[in-house]
Amino acid sequence: MKQKQKIKMCVDFLMTGLLLCLMAYQIIGQELHEWFGAGMLILFLLHNALNVKWYRHLFKGKYTPLRIVQTIVNLGVLTTMLCLGFSGIVLSRHVFSFVQGGPMATARTMHLAASYWGFVLMSLHAGFHWGMILGMVCKLKKKKPQIAVWVLRLLALAIAGYGLFCFISADIPSYMFLKNQFVFFDFEQSVMSVFAEYAAMMGFWIFIGHYFARGMGKLNLLIVKRKENRHEEN
Numbered sequence: 001m002k003q004k005q006k007i008k009m010c011v012d013f014l015m016t017g018l019l020l021c022l023m024a025y026q027i028i029g030q031e032l033h034e035w036f037g038a039g040m041l042i043l044f045l046l047h048n049a050l051n052v053k054w055y056r057h058l059f060k061g062k063y064t065p066l067r068i069v070q071t072i073v074n075l076g077v078l079t080t081m082l083c084l085g086f087s088g089i090v091l092s093r094h095v096f097s098f099v100q101g102g103p104m105a106t107a108r109t110m111h112l113a114a115s116y117w118g119f120v121l122m123s124l125h126a127g128f129h130w131g132m133i134l135g136m137v138c139k140l141k142k143k144k145p146q147i148a149v150w151v152l153r154l155l156a157l158a159i160a161g162y163g164l165f166c167f168i169s170a171d172i173p174s175y176m177f178l179k180n181q182f183v184f185f186d187f188e189q190s191v192m193s194v195f196a197e198y199a200a201m202m203g204f205w206i207f208i209g210h211y212f213a214r215g216m217g218k219l220n221l222l223i224v225k226r227k228e229n230r231h232e233e234n
Helices: 003-023 025-050 052-056 065-091 104-128 130-140 146-169 172-176 191-233
Strands: none
Touching (some): 003 104, 025 065, 025 191, 104 130, 146 172
16 A cells, blocks of 8 residues: 555544544543644645645546536535535634634534534545445455345445434434534433434435445446447447
8 A cells, every 4th residue: 555545544434433433522521622723633634635636636627427426516516615614613612712803603603504514424435436446445354254244234234224314213314404503412321322413414325325336337327238239339
């Protein structure tokens, strides 16, 4: 594995860990939330610098349905991160406390919606690239028996199912669409329970992204084969 690829993976894993910590606000508190948020913003900028080729090729090549969805998600992540960076600085009481003024009410609303949209979109983004991650892991380890593969798939399905249950139970769609602008935090919930729930929710959207990408990839191959067959018949 190339050095640049190793750096990319380290940055992505750090961002994933920070994302879970940032969502667990009731566990880490205001000050750590701000420091982790600042770290997340720095890592996001580094992630974009390492993947600057994606921006260069944005207006090149053919746009398949999968590429269209991936582009929308990626631009959505960029938008939410910019909103979180701006609103986080305005709302800051510790890290950026030297910044005075700003539209506090707007920033609070923006931060709420962007936080949950960012969580969903970043998880989907990870899901789109999950096949590549699995491919790297498989190269490092021996080929698994077929039964082990199915056990892991069933485990992934169980995690995704629990994640969907947690997502609905926590009423996160109401925060994403600003139907509810006051987040309920259960400060009596255990640390393990909070992280397990958010990890499962992340797993659900990774699951959706991964299998959507696989499905669209197979559909694209099927379309290409049909075109080739028609070309041969003609």
